[in-house]
Amino acid sequence: MILKPRIESPELLILRCLSPRKQLVEKDHHYYENLEKGFEGEKKFDELLETFTEDWLFLNGLLLEHNNSLFQIDTLGISQEGLYLFDVKYYEGDMSIDGELWKYSNGTVLKNPLHQLQRCESLLSRFLQDKGLHFPIKAYLVFNHPHFTLYGAPRNPTIILPTQLQYFMKKLKSVKSVLNSSHKKLADMILTANLPSYPNAYIPKYEYSDLTRGIICSSCGSFLKSKSHFGKLTCQHCLHVEQLDSAALRSLREFQILFPERKVTTNALFDWCSPILSKRQVQKVLSENFERKGHGKYSYYV
Numbered sequence: 001m002i003l004k005p006r007i008e009s010p011e012l013l014i015l016r017c018l019s020p021r022k023q024l025v026e027k028d029h030h031y032y033e034n035l036e037k038g039f040e041g042e043k044k045f046d047e048l049l050e051t052f053t054e055d056w057l058f059l060n061g062l063l064l065e066h067n068n069s070l071f072q073i074d075t076l077g078i079s080q081e082g083l084y085l086f087d088v089k090y091y092e093g094d095m096s097i098d099g100e101l102w103k104y105s106n107g108t109v110l111k112n113p114l115h116q117l118q119r120c121e122s123l124l125s126r127f128l129q130d131k132g133l134h135f136p137i138k139a140y141l142v143f144n145h146p147h148f149t150l151y152g153a154p155r156n157p158t159i160i161l162p163t164q165l166q167y168f169m170k171k172l173k174s175v176k177s178v179l180n181s182s183h184k185k186l187a188d189m190i191l192t193a194n195l196p197s198y199p200n201a202y203i204p205k206y207e208y209s210d211l212t213r214g215i216i217c218s219s220c221g222s223f224l225k226s227k228s229h230f231g232k233l234t235c236q237h238c239l240h241v242e243q244l245d246s247a248a249l250r251s252l253r254e255f256q257i258l259f260p261e262r263k264v265t266t267n268a269l270f271d272w273c274s275p276i277l278s279k280r281q282v283q284k285v286l287s288e289n290f291e292r293k294g295h296g297k298y299s300y301y302v
């Protein structure tokens with residue numbers, strides 16, 4: 001069972017809200033696309049974990065620290081046999097291995113993912129030893145994009161290629177595993193040690209005035225053009241229909257992700273959603289979903 005589901009990192013959430021509202025420079029756009037793609041690949045991997053029984057515990061998306069070194073774990077599986085560390089790579093297209101060098105199809109060398117995996121495994125092992133815990137660890141590098149080919153792939157059981165993945169998971173599932181309280185304690189300890197995000201994660205600079213305001217269609221991502229009709233908003237681009245309240249709350253969530261320090265007021269949300277919602281509609285949505293604090297023009301919602 002999945003004990004800790006995967007959630008988006010704060011930087012991915014911010015970039016996801018920012019990208020339709022601001023023209024990102026190429027480097028930032030590329031960075032955003034990579035985060036989005038990595039997350040998509042990890043979620044695809046999680047779907048395979050959902051079919052495991054309670055004899056396995058999975059913790060997804062961990063960020064741990066040992067001796068001032070941070071290490072990220074895409075998925076940690078806890079079974080009777082020990083710990084399974086999975087690094088998920090959602091690369092698409094062709095890649096090749098030439099000795100120790102890993103190369104994209106255009107010849108560019110990338111960081112050897114096996115070295116990253118070894119670093120992670122070693123830090124996890126020392127992290128546990130530090131706490132007096134000794135569990136055997138098996139580490140795997142999983143490539144799960146269906147359109148990925150690795151030329152010159154060595155016969156290395158650590159590397160799981162897309163064509164091997166289904167069989168590998170089937171085999172793993174058939175391993176007998178009975179968990180006891182020490183496994184649950186281990187999971188709790190790791191969850192307590194888990195950090196919310198990289199302290200120095202890169203986020204491009206942005207200001208409220210730089211951003212396009214309005215409501216974005218939840219289906220196609222374009223800005224809505226017309227006002228509500230009988231409490232519903234229709235996207236002129238893809239004809240998707242959404243309840244006004246749901247669209248307003250979704251937009252408010254984006255506002256809060258991008259500007260967590262700003263108070264939620266009628267004027268703030270009215271401006272953020274302009275020109276789609278009227279002030280009266282904004283006020284209604286806020287008063288129905290939040291608690292009002294303060295009076296008159298100083299009032300805000302929590």
Ligand SMILES: [Zn+2]
Binds near residue numbers: 218219221237238
């Ligand atoms: Zn649309």
